[in-house]
Amino acid sequence: MSQITVKVGLASCGVAAGAMEVFELLEKHREQGADFRLMRTACIGMCFEEPIVELSGGKLGTLSLGQVKPGDILENIEEYRQDKIPNANVILTETHEGSRDSLLSEQTRIVLKNCGVIDPKSIDDYEAHGGYSALKKVMTMSPQEVIEIIKASGLRGRGGAGFPTGLKWSFAAQAKGAKKYVICNADEGDPGAFMDRSTLEGDPHNVIEGMIIGAYAMGADEGYIYCRAEYPMAVKHLKLAIADAQRKGYLGRSILGTNFYFTLHIKEGAGAFVCGEETALMQSIEGKRGMPVIRPPFPAESGLWGCPTNINNVETWANITWIINHGANEFKEIGTQDSPGTKVFALTGKIAGSGLIEVPMGISLRDIIYKVGGGMKSDRPFKAVQMGGPSGGCIPDSLLDTTVDYDSINATGAIMGSGGMVVMDSSTCMVDVARFFLNFTQSESCGKCTFCRIGTRRMLEILTRITKGLGTMEDIQKLRDLAANITKGSLCGLGQTAPNPVLTTLRYFEDEYLAHIQDKRCPAKVCSSLLRFEIIPDQCIGCTACARVCPVSCISGKVKEVHLIDQELCIHCGACYSACKFNAISKG
Amino acid sequence: MERDFSQLDTIIQAYQTKPGILIPLLQEVQDLLGYLSKDAMRYIADKMQIPAADIYGVATFYSMFKLKPQGRHIVRVCKGTACHVSDADEIKEALRAALRLQSDEDTTMDMKFTLVEVACLGCCSLAPVIMIDDTTYGKLTPELIPNILQRYAFGEDK
Numbered sequence: 001m002s003q004i005t006v007k008v009g010l011a012s013c014g015v016a017a018g019a020m021e022v023f024e025l026l027e028k029h030r031e032q033g034a035d036f037r038l039m040r041t042a043c044i045g046m047c048f049e050e051p052i053v054e055l056s057g058g059k060l061g062t063l064s065l066g067q068v069k070p071g072d073i074l075e076n077i078e079e080y081r082q083d084k085i086p087n088a089n090v091i092l093t094e095t096h097e098g099s100r101d102s103l104l105s106e107q108t109r110i111v112l113k114n115c116g117v118i119d120p121k122s123i124d125d126y127e128a129h130g131g132y133s134a135l136k137k138v139m140t141m142s143p144q145e146v147i148e149i150i151k152a153s154g155l156r157g158r159g160g161a162g163f164p165t166g167l168k169w170s171f172a173a174q175a176k177g178a179k180k181y182v183i184c185n186a187d188e189g190d191p192g193a194f195m196d197r198s199t200l201e202g203d204p205h206n207v208i209e210g211m212i213i214g215a216y217a218m219g220a221d222e223g224y225i226y227c228r229a230e231y232p233m234a235v236k237h238l239k240l241a242i243a244d245a246q247r248k249g250y251l252g253r254s255i256l257g258t259n260f261y262f263t264l265h266i267k268e269g270a271g272a273f274v275c276g277e278e279t280a281l282m283q284s285i286e287g288k289r290g291m292p293v294i295r296p297p298f299p300a301e302s303g304l305w306g307c308p309t310n311i312n313n314v315e316t317w318a319n320i321t322w323i324i325n326h327g328a329n330e331f332k333e334i335g336t337q338d339s340p341g342t343k344v345f346a347l348t349g350k351i352a353g354s355g356l357i358e359v360p361m362g363i364s365l366r367d368i369i370y371k372v373g374g375g376m377k378s379d380r381p382f383k384a385v386q387m388g389g390p391s392g393g394c395i396p397d398s399l400l401d402t403t404v405d406y407d408s409i410n411a412t413g414a415i416m417g418s419g420g421m422v423v424m425d426s427s428t429c430m431v432d433v434a435r436f437f438l439n440f441t442q443s444e445s446c447g448k449c450t451f452c453r454i455g456t457r458r459m460l461e462i463l464t465r466i467t468k469g470l471g472t473m474e475d476i477q478k479l480r481d482l483a484a485n486i487t488k489g490s491l492c493g494l495g496q497t498a499p500n501p502v503l504t505t506l507r508y509f510e511d512e513y514l515a516h517i518q519d520k521r522c523p524a525k526v527c528s529s530l531l532r533f534e535i536i537p538d539q540c541i542g543c544t545a546c547a548r549v550c551p552v553s554c555i556s557g558k559v560k561e562v563h564l565i566d567q568e569l570c571i572h573c574g575a576c577y578s579a580c581k582f583n584a585i586s587k588g
Numbered sequence: 589m590e591r592d593f594s595q596l597d598t599i600i601q602a603y604q605t606k607p608g609i610l611i612p613l614l615q616e617v618q619d620l621l622g623y624l625s626k627d628a629m630r631y632i633a634d635k636m637q638i639p640a641a642d643i644y645g646v647a648t649f650y651s652m653f654k655l656k657p658q659g660r661h662i663v664r665v666c667k668g669t670a671c672h673v674s675d676a677d678e679i680k681e682a683l684r685a686a687l688r689l690q691s692d693e694d695t696t697m698d699m700k701f702t703l704v705e706v707a708c709l710g711c712c713s714l715a716p717v718i719m720i721d722d723t724t725y726g727k728l729t730p731e732l733i734p735n736i737l738q739r740y741a742f743g744e745d746k
Binding site for chain 1: 608610651669708710711712724
C-alpha cells in the first residue's frame with residue numbers, strides 16, 4: 001500500500017485559525033515514527049473552513065477536512081488509513097460528493113492554480129508542477145514575440161484600472177534607455193482585500209517567473225517587488241523563492257545559459273496606502289515620501305530613478321506563465337471578449353463561504369454570492385456588495401445580475417478594483433459604510449492636492465454629522481458638490497475615486513440618508529446616537545448589571561426590581577445592551 | 589539630552605553608499621532603538637549629510653515609523669471593511685477597557701502594551717481580527733479579549 005500524504009494549509013489565515021498547532025503535532029508524531037508523509041501548502045481559498053488538512057494516497061482518494069482540531073486529526077488519519085470516511089468535517093472529496101464542492105466547481109483557476117496545491121517553499125515542487133517551463137519556452141522566442149502573445153491574449157491590468165498589459169509592455173520595450181526596470185506592485189492596501197497576499201504566500205515562484213518573462217520582453221535587467229510590510233509571510237516566502245531561483249539559474253547572470261541577465265529585489269513598504277499608486281510607489285522605492293507626481297512623463301518613459309519602468313500588480317504578473325504555456329487563444333476562450341481571463345476576489349463580510357476565489361470574467365455577481373460563496377451567512381437578507389475598496393462602491397440587490405467585467409462594473413458606479421468584495425446584509429448601515437471609507441481615504445490622503453486633503457475631511461465631517469442625527473437636507477447637495485470637485489481636483493487615483501463610496505450609496509440608498517436626516521433614525525440600527533435603548537419590563541430580573549456599567553448612571557432600579565433608563569440622560573453608548581444577559585434591553 | 593548614538597554607526601555605514609536606502613535604514617534603527625527619537629534622526633542626518641527635515645518627512649509619512657516609545661507588545665486591531673461590518677469597534681473598546689487606556693493614550697502605563705489601529709491585516713475571513721506581535725487572533729468577541737491579553741501579561745518579560 002502506498003504511503004498516505006497529509007497536507008496542511010499554512011497560509012496566514014490558516015495559521016491564525018490554528019493550523020500551526022495541527023502541523024506541529026503531526027510533525028512530532030511523524031518524528032516518533034508515525035507512517036505518513038507530511039507536507040505544507042498554502043491557501044486553497046476556503047478560509048472559512050480553516051484549518052484545512054488534505055489526505056491523499058489511500059483508497060478513498062483525496063479528501064479535504066475542514067476546521068480540523070488537533071485533538072481529532074490523528075484519529076482521522078487512522079480512519080482514512082482503514083478506508084473509512086473520517087468522522088470529521090469533510091469539505092472536499094475526489095468523487096465530488098463533499099458538501100463544499102459546488103464552491104470550487106464554479107471557479108476557474110489560472111492565477112491560483114498552484115495555491116493550496118504545492119509547497120510554496122519548495123522550488124522543486126513548483127518545477128514538478130510545470131514551473132519555469134514558460135520561461136524556458138520564452139528563451140526560444142524574441143522579446144517582440146513575447147509581447148505579441150501578451151497583446152493577443154487581451155490581458156488587462158488586474159490592479160484595478162484594466163489597462164491592456166501587452167500595450168503597456170510595448171511602451172516600455174520601445175522606450176529608449178540603457179537601463180530599464182520592472183516592478184511588481186504588491187502594496188495591497190485596500191481594506192477587505194487579500195488576493196495578493198494569498199498569491200504570494202501560496203505560489204511566489206509563479207509571480208517571479210512572470211516578472212522574469214516580462215523583463216526579457218521589455219529589456220529590463222533589474223526588478224523590484226514592492227510588498228506591504230504587514231504581510232510577513234509573503235515577504236518570507238518571496239525572499240526564499242528569489243534565493244532558490246538564483247541558485248537554479250533562473251535569476252542572475254546568464255539565465256538558462258543565455259546572455260540575458262536579471263536581478264530581483266524586495267522592497268518592504270512602510271505603511272502608506274497611497275504607495276499603491278505607481279508614481280508614489282516609485283518615490284517610496286527611492287526612499288522618499290511616497291507622494292504621487294504628475295504624469296506624463298509616464299513610468300514607461302521615465303520611472304524609477306528616471307529610467308523606463310513597467311509596473312504591474314501581483315495578479316497581472318501571475319497570469320503570464322499560464323498565457324505563455326497555453327497560448328493567447330486558450331486564454332481568450334475564458335471570460336468575455338473585452339475582459340478575457342479570470343479575476344481573483346477576496347469574498348468576505350456577511351457571506352457563508354468567505355475566502356479567496358477565482359472566477360471567469362463574465363460571471364454574474366449573483367452567481368458569485370449565491371453559488372461560489374454559498375449565500376448569506378445568516379437569515380438576514382442581502383443588502384449590497386462593496387467592490388473596489390475605498391475607490392469603489394456599493395452595488396445593490398437590484399443590480400446583482402451585473403456581470404463581472406471592467407466596463408459593466410464601472411457602469412454601476414463601483415469599480416472592479418483589485419478584487420475586494422465585501423458582502424453586506426440588512427445589519428449594515430450604508431451611511432456608516434460611506435463614513436468608514438471616507439475616514440480611511442481622509443487619513444491616507446498624502447496631502448499634496450488641496451481638494452483631496454481638505455475636501456475628504458469636509459465630506460467626513462458631514463457624514464459623521466449625519467450618522468449622529470445632526471445632518472440637514474443641504475448636506476446631501478454639499479456631499480455631491482464636494483465629490484465632483486475632489487474628483488476633478490486631485491492628481492492621483494486615491495483622490496479621484498475617494499468620493500465613489502459616498503456617490504454610490506447616495507445613488508442606491510438615498511432613503512437611508514434621508515432616514516438619518518429627516519426621521520433621526522438608523523434603519524440598520526448601527527449609528528448608536530440614533531438608537532433608543534429601553535428596558536423590557538417582562539424580561540428584566542433586576543440583576544443591576546446594566547446600572548453598574550452605565551457610564552452616566554442613568555439607569556435606576558433596586559435589586560430584583562425592574563430597572564428604568566432615563567432617556568434624557570442616556571448617551572446611547574450601548575454598554576447596557578451588551579451587559580444584559582437576559583435580552584431585557586431593546587435597541588431601536 | 590545628549591545621548592550616545594554611536595551604536596547606529598554600523599547600520600549607517602552598511603547603507604551609506606546605496607541608493608534609496610532611507611526607509612530600510614530607518615526601519616533598522618527603529619528595530620534597534622524601539623522608536624525614532626528626534627535626537628536619533630538628527631544624528632543620522634549628520635552622519636549621512638542629508639537634511640534632518642528629509643528624515644523627519646519620511647518618518648512622519650509612513651505609519652510604520654514611531655516617534656514615541658512603544659510598549660513591549662504591539663496590539664494591532666484591524667479596522668478593515670470586513671472587520672468594520674463585523675463590529676471591530678466593540679473589539680477596540682474591549683481592548684481599551686482591558687488595557688485601562690485613557691482616551692488619548694495608546695500605550696499602557698507599564699509600557700507593556702501599545703494599541704494601534706491598522707487598515708487591514710488581510711485575514712478578512714476571520715473578522716473581526718487582532719494581531720498581537722506576530723500572532724493573529726480571529727473570530728473574536730469582546731468577551732474573549734481579557735483572556736487573550738492575559739497570555740501576554742505575565743511571566744515572559746525578557
